[in-house]
Amino acid sequence: MPLQTSGFSNDSVSADVIVIGSGPGGSVAGTMIAEAGKSVVMLEEGQHLSLDSAPHFSREEILQKYRNAGINIALGRSKLAYVEGRCVGGGSEINRGLYHRISDTVLGAWRLACDVQNLSLDALVPHFEACEETAKVEYLPGPAPLISRRLDDGARNLGWSSIEVPRLYAYGKNSRSGAPGRKQSMSETFVPRFIVAGGEIVPDTRVIKIARSNGRWFVKARVTHLNGSLSEREYSAKSVFLSCGAVQTPALLRRSGMRKNVGESLRFHPMLKVVALFTEEINSPGGLEPVHQIKEFDPRFSMGCSMSKRPALAMAMAAHPSMMTQVDREWQRMAIYYVQSTGGRATVRNLPGFADPLVRVQLGPEDLNELADGLAKLAQVLFAAGAEAIYPSITGYPVLRSVADIAKLPPTLLPQKANATALHLFSSCPMGENKAVCVADSFGRVHGTEGLFIADSSLLCGPTVVNPQGTVMAVARRTALRAVEDRLV
Amino acid sequence: MMVAMMWLSFEKTLRSFADTIVETKQQFPEAAARHGPEVAMFLISVHRKMPDYLRPPFWGLVLLFDAWSLPMTGKPFHRLEHADRAAQIEAWRQSSLEFQRRFIEFYGSLAVFGLYSDLYHQDYL
Numbered sequence: 208m209p210l211q212t213s214g215f216s217n218d219s220v221s222a223d224v225i226v227i228g229s230g231p232g233g234s235v236a237g238t239m240i241a242e243a244g245k246s247v248v249m250l251e252e253g254q255h256l257s258l259d260s261a262p263h264f265s266r267e268e269i270l271q272k273y274r275n276a277g278i279n280i281a282l283g284r285s286k287l288a289y290v291e292g293r294c295v296g297g298g299s300e301i302n303r304g305l306y307h308r309i310s311d312t313v314l315g316a317w318r319l320a321c322d323v324q325n326l327s328l329d330a331l332v333p334h335f336e337a338c339e340e341t342a343k344v345e346y347l348p349g350p351a352p353l354i355s356r357r358l359d360d361g362a363r364n365l366g367w368s369s370i371e372v373p374r375l376y377a378y379g380k381n382s383r384s385g386a387p388g389r390k391q392s393m394s395e396t397f398v399p400r401f402i403v404a405g406g407e408i409v410p411d412t413r414v415i416k417i418a419r420s421n422g423r424w425f426v427k428a429r430v431t432h433l434n435g436s437l438s439e440r441e442y443s444a445k446s447v448f449l450s451c452g453a454v455q456t457p458a459l460l461r462r463s464g465m466r467k468n469v470g471e472s473l474r475f476h477p478m479l480k481v482v483a484l485f486t487e488e489i490n491s492p493g494g495l496e497p498v499h500q501i502k503e504f505d506p507r508f509s510m511g512c513s514m515s516k517r518p519a520l521a522m523a524m525a526a527h528p529s530m531m532t533q534v535d536r537e538w539q540r541m542a543i544y545y546v547q548s549t550g551g552r553a554t555v556r557n558l559p560g561f562a563d564p565l566v567r568v569q570l571g572p573e574d575l576n577e578l579a580d581g582l583a584k585l586a587q588v589l590f591a592a593g594a595e596a597i598y599p600s601i602t603g604y605p606v607l608r609s610v611a612d613i614a615k616l617p618p619t620l621l622p623q624k625a626n627a628t629a630l631h632l633f634s635s636c637p638m639g640e641n642k643a644v645c646v647a648d649s650f651g652r653v654h655g656t657e658g659l660f661i662a663d664s665s666l667l668c669g670p671t672v673v674n675p676q677g678t679v680m681a682v683a684r685r686t687a688l689r690a691v692e693d694r695l696v
Numbered sequence: 697m698m699v700a701m702m703w704l705s706f707e708k709t710l711r712s713f714a715d716t717i718v719e720t721k722q723q724f725p726e727a728a729a730r731h732g733p734e735v736a737m738f739l740i741s742v743h744r745k746m747p748d749y750l751r752p753p754f755w756g757l758v759l760l761f762d763a764w765s766l767p768m769t770g771k772p773f774h775r776l777e778h779a780d781r782a783a784q785i786e787a788w789r790q791s792s793l794e795f796q797r798r799f800i801e802f803y804g805s806l807a808v809f810g811l812y813s814d815l816y817h818q819d820y821l
Contacts, residue, residue, distance in 0.1 A: 262817075265813050265817075266738050266809065266810050266813035266814075267813075269742075270738070270741050270742075270745065275745050275746050275747050276741065276742040276745035276746060277742075278742060278745070278746040278747070278750070279747065280747075280750070492816075492819040493819070516816065516819040517812045517815075517816040517819050518809045518812040518813045518816065518819070519809075521805070521808045521809055521812045522805050522808075522809050525801055525804065525805035525808075526801075528789060528801075528804065531721075531808070558749055561747075561748045561749045562748050563747035563748050563749060565749065602797070602801065
């Protein structure tokens with residue numbers, strides 16, 4: 208499987224380990240290896256920006272920190288818009304930091320499907336705990352924002368299970384509301400720790416391909432300089448950790464000639480959104496992020512609240528352009544809610560002559576039925592919470608003004624109308640001993656290679672059902688420590 | 697036809713599109729001058745950053761949108777008056793052709809997002 212190629216020079220920057228990508232997987236893995244005394248270079252395609260370089264989900268942030276300015280579309284009969292980070296810290300810089308530990312039930316399903324060794328909640332708990340010491344996970348110190356509590360109220364009124372989810376966030380201790388606080392993104396937590404441990408972080412550096420020669424890995428990269436000019440640079444190391452995310456890691460492996468099972472099994476949490484209009488004001492400028500999720504229907508689908516500032520509301524109302532003026536008039540009574548399931552599959556491929564990989568998605572009839580059912584349940588809980596109108600973010604869908612109107616929703620989603628989005632992507636290079644489907648072994652080492660590891664969400668064996676960042680960090684720590692312990696780095 | 701093609705402009709079309717959305721939303725003529733350039737730059741920047749295999753088709757769609765008014769008015773979209781530009785946007789929004797509706801949904805929602813990021817910056821504080 209490993210390439211023995213020419214085209215790489217002997218004039219390269221050398222390290223013990225090169226980590227490609229600085230998101231939750233790369234930052235945690237790189238830190239563990241640097242603290243084990245190895246020289247580590249972490250290459251990041253995007254810029255090294257502070258957490259405060261742009262407001263969350265603003266126009267500026269989308270241009271600075273989102274890959275492709277947030278315009279990523281998986282193509283197929285149904286289309287799926289997905290989002291990835293592209294900056295130091297990766298997705299942790301742009302997500303809301305909602306945090307879960309994965310369930311043992313999901314891990315059990317992964318063990319069965321992929322024959323993963325020594326992967327259980329008990330085995331992962333020390334890794335979760337260690338990561339949580341650096342990236343703080345906290346519950347709100349006071350009441351949740353109203354847009355969050357409304358969802359919780361609706362669930363309670365229906366007798367459904369609803370929880371407050373902690374965040375990777377250090378809330379302000381001197382305020383009952385928890386503001387001002389600090390999001391515990393990688394640029395705030397593991398990246399500084401990595402640098403203190405002697406690691407070198409190299410931003411603005413896109414890896415073109417990797418190859419193995421004479422017992423070492425060579426990494427060919429393209430650097431974008433401040434003036435916009437490009438230059439090529441080469442790195443070499445005994446080991447390489449791929450942490451580019453669930454789309455870019457398989458794309459890099461395939462560009463480098465490693466294709467077996469690679470990018471064949473991308474999974475995600477497809478999400479549908481609605482805007483709910485309430486009778487009273489629930490949305491205020493500067494409010495904290497909503498934190499409630501409904502878990503009544505896990506693992507089929509879960510529901511939650513989205514950030515609902517006016518620009519986001521305008522985007523979510525794009526399917527109802529004639530109602531857009533309502534955002535201007537009544538935004539304080541409006542908020543965005545979502546339902547997300549675990550269905551659908553996708554593949555990752557490179558297109559000749561293009562740098563960006565193509566994702567092809569398939570949402571089957573059962574996946575579409577599940578999302579349609581989830582949308583109806585979301586409307587039900589929002590009416591139970593006191594909503595007076597619900598605007599599904601699906602072109603051509605009716606505005607719902609009562610519980611009775613839910614019956615007007617189509618029983619399934621038409622593939623061409625699905626209009627789903629995904630923030631969580633995984634499983635494009637699953638781990639396990641089942642070589643018929645897996646790309647890496649149970650501890651992240653790419654099958655058939657020496658010194659090549661995966662430490663990001665692509666290694667997970669399927670949907671996490673919950674927000675995945677905690678699991679990505681814990682599994683990356685497990686991967687890195689095992690590699691150190693086995694003297695593979 | 698060749699002369700008409702030379703009149704078409706990707707960037708001018710997105711600038712005119714942004715101005716029209718801003719002016720229509722804000723209901724006062726100075727709005728386009730105040731917010732239009734920032735919104736237009738957002739649309740152009742998004743195009744520069746979108747996946748490279750999507751850029752040529754989107755570039756072509758923008759030019760098609762610019763050329764749409766040529767047979768009827770002799771002018772591309774970016775040289776029309778505000779009222780005519782607004783009418784063309786509305787005609788595409790209501791079109792029976794899906795690609796026209798999707799085009800307006802895509803660029804329209806981006807433009808409004810860009811405008812609202814300007815207008816309601818305080819929401820982020």
